[in-house]
Amino acid sequence: MTATPSQPYSPMVPRARRLPHRSRRRRPPGALRDTLTLVGLPFLAALALPAAFAGGGTRRWFGGRAESQRAEAQAAKDDAAAAFYELDTAQRDLRISVETIAAVDASPAARRAVTDFEALGRRIDEVSHQYIDAVDAHDLDRDDLEASAASRARGDLTAARTELGRVKQELDRFAEGLGPLLGKAETQLARLAPAVERARQALLAASDALDTAREAGLRADDLAARLAALGPELTRLNQGAGRHGVPETLERAERVTREAESVRAEAERLPERAAEIDHRLVSLRTRAQALTTRSEQVEPVLSELRRRFTAACWQDLQHVPDQAGESVRQAERKLAEARTARDEQRWPDATALLSTVRALLNATDEAVSAAGDRLGRLNAVQKNPEQEIERTRFAIRDAQRLAMAGRNTPDPRHARPLDEAVARLERAITTLEGRHPDYWHFLTETEGVRHTVADVVAGIREERGAGH
Template sequence: MAARDAAQQAFYELDSAQREVEIAVETVRAAEDGASVRQAVAEFQDLSARINQVNMAYLDALDAVDLEAAELPPGAAAQARQRLEQAARELAAKQAELNTFLGRLQPLLQYAEGQLIRVTPAVEQAKRALLAASTALDAVRSAGLAADDLAGRLVELAPELTRLNEGASRHGVAATLQRAEDVARRAEAIRADAEQRPERAREIDRRVASLRTRIQALETKAGTVDPALSELRRRFTTACWQDLQRVPQQAAEAVRTAQGKLAEAAAARDAQRWADATAAIGTVRALLETADGSIAAVTDRLRRLTEVERDPQAEVQRARFALRDAQRLAMAGRQAPDPRHAGPLDAAVGRLDRAVAGLESAGRHPDFWHFLTELDAVRETAGQVVAMIRGTGAPH
């Protein structure tokens, strides 16, 4: 019975392998009718006939003895086992022949599968890509943009489309697949480029308009610089405003340069030189940001000096509060502060005291800007120490 089960398993495996090879042969024959295919079909028919003989021998061995009978004749079980084991060996041998045949069939099968499965979808995909590229090209022209370069690239694909229509039977499967993939890729690149152009143009138009408004705003703000500088000169010592004297000239130069660069960006946009337009816009933005910062520095300087002139102690209290907060954090959970924290804080306390003493001893013309920069440095030191403590996991 064990021999019967083994033979039965070999029979099922052979039958399954034979069906798989039969499908492969039918695939090859459906795709082509060349000499190599006809030879493979004939070889498979011969192999199938021999497999049928082995199958009949297995069935005969299976029916020769009733292994389920209550009593068996003497030697029947041994004879049945011998015949079934022989049948299993022959079935396995025929499956090995099938596997060998299938291995030799692989080149033809791969060719057939490529021809039947890949060619048609690939060609259709190439045609859809060409249609999408043509539609996108029409949209570019409808938007009033030149697209001669795109049209030229599309015209170059026309001969390739003709070859695709002639089919793989004329040009070969491999060449047709490669041509279809190449056409689809190039057409997709044309479509993507075409679809981006109107949006690129609109985006650059938006940026140019926005920057033009910013330039006008900058011109307006630049008009406030001279009055602010005049007040700084009238009310405060030279050290408080000397570094700001060239801001009006710098702002005017920035406006002129930005206007010129913006005109370059607009011209590049019209010529569809997108990279040049983007670079010019970036230059304009940088010029405006720098000029805005310089103008803001003048008005901010006047505001801060006015505030500290009116109430110097307010700035002092802010700095002392920042130091006390850092000192409390440095002592949290400790008997003594870490020297890395205590050293900078002690130096900042001394710096604050010297700044206050210097202001008080300055008389009628104190250098308020030096006083403010010293207190800013004190607060910055306190902030750095706090960040250092929290960065090392000290208690908050």
Template sequence: MAGGGGGRGGWWRQRSEGQRAGAKAARDAAQEAFYELDSTQRDVQLAVETVRAAEDSGAARQALNDFQDISARIDQVTVAYLAALDASDLDAPELDPAVASRAQQQLEQARRELAAKQTELTNFLQRLQPLLQHAEAQLIRVTPAVEKAKRALLGATAALDAVRAAGLTADDLAARLAQLAPELGRLNEGAARHGVAGTLQRAEDVAQRADAVRSAAEQLPERAREIDRRLASLRTRIQALETKAGTVEPALSELRRRFSAACWQDLQRVPAQTAEAVRTARQQLTEAARARDEQRWPDATTAIGTVRALLETADGSVAAVSERLRQLNEVEHDPHQEIERARFAVRDAQRLAMAGRQAPDPRHAAPLDEAVARLDRAVASLDAAGRHPDYWHFLTELAAVRESAAQVVAMIRGTH
């Protein structure tokens, strides 16, 4: 009896150990399935993050939603696996075979569920490949773009330092460069936070703005030298204008003495206008020099433009006086020369109007007839004027005749 009882105890222990071994094998297999699933999930998580950073399409958003659903189901399976793992102590000295058997069943079920989710996750990753490949291609563009932006910032900084070393403050350029500091911070945060498209656009914007600052800084010394040259040139022009202005009063005096009032009345204010132009030009030139010293380049350029406009207008007025005297001298000496010039212009237009025609086009004939009549009236008024004819009216009338003839010629040639 004793021997028989001992045999049954050994059999029971063998059965218990066999159940323990089966349960442990199931536990090991479930653990391996769990580790494989966890590793795959991390890989897929990285792929999904890559897509999320680079893509903003409907397909990308659907993929993210699908992954969230899969992850939720994986969490449920993981909870079940951990519960099965904790349900029994398979290393207990006295392990009930029934407990071991139940643990083996639970762990095998957990392994099957983990494996099923592994398959589902692998299939999802395969479906994600086109999106992932496109996203990776986009991400490849990010690093060079960001590096380009950083190089542009370094170039702008170096150019600004060189300008300052040359004694130019360039505060406006420094302010523009400082505005890019927050953008650099966002670039450093990366595409994962701001997206590929946003990062690429920001990098391009930073590079362009930094390059603009660098270019402006590099041009600044030459810009300063050019302004210095313009200031010196304008000082010389003001002095030259003052010298020429000295000829205005003598010329006007001669015009008053020798010709009728109609010939010079419109020039009476030229001396006062010239003096005012010189005074204003000197003030503006002083302001331009002050702006240049204070490195207010746009203000300096504006003041220089004002000075140039003043001088050009005053130069034209001064020249008009001497030119008026010259023209009046010539017509007084020989009015027939101007008359012949006008007649030749009209006859030339008339010949062109008749070319290939029996009769001229009324559109051409009418203004030419009027030009002839106007010429005749101008000549008649000159002959009837006596000692002090209005030579200036005569000259302007003849100039109008020539202009009318020229307009007809242009009209004819424009129709051919």
């Protein structure tokens, strides 16, 4: 069914279905009236005298049984008419519900409901024709209506009323089954108008925000293009759900609302975004200049490392001065590109370039700091290696106590790595003996031992936590 709730109602009952009417008695023709006038009152009185002795008019002359049958037939006719009107009204009301479902819901259940309603409509047409034929077949207003004819009329009209009632019950059961589908359809229809209005308001707000940004000297060409792309969507929304369907219109309205709100938010943030990019340009340029100065100090640090410690303690830092200088120069080139992008208001490009500059400067900062940190740690261990040794031994003993808590013997999974950690520490201590100790190897070994011990402790606590 392609009808929508907005289409005019077209009854399913065919034009052949018409309402019954009572025939009117015809008045005597003019000639007969004139004849009666000429005959005069005495003659009429003579004609009426036998009738008076008979006790009434013509109908009563045939007896009361015919009148009783006529009354029963007329009551059956009235009951059938009431059933007919009730069925017709119910069908009209239900048609509106079915059209609503068809306009909103394209599911198999909705299509099946439309098909079933059409089948019911054909059944209603059949019983309606049966009723109309019964009415047309019997003239209950005839003066000479016989009792047998009135009885047949009553039977036909009663049968018609029974069929009308039976179909009305089928229609009522069908209406009850439409409840979930109709509720869903009405919910979607209730959402339709507010959703379309939200989309229109979102588009208007996005346009206003874009105008405000332009007044501030910000072009926002990309946002303007995104907003212009929503123009055809607004046209389709204005054409209405009758043309594009309720589900499609709802989905379109929600999509337009999301995109318009995104454009509005970005347009409102443009001044803040421009100020943020300006701030980052200045901040990163200052940091690049500071790193240039710090990188110049790496070479003296390396000279001291070469003079006081073995090659193993500093040879991995040889590339730091050259790498730091190149990284800073590359960061400065990217900063210049970011400045150009900002001047041209290419905000995504400017943001991406500034992120690259930041990554370059972070890597340079770490490399430059590594040389100074290395010298500081080597100086400390050369002056007092016992402090590093005791720190590592404490970590091992603490892990051993935890492994033995509540046990007579440690779990081999914990004892084995802890025993290996003890042996590894002892081997590292031996590297400090001799004329040229490898302090860096000693520091990396003790740090590795502590990492191993920390992993064992974490495993023990995780197992005991899971046990609880």
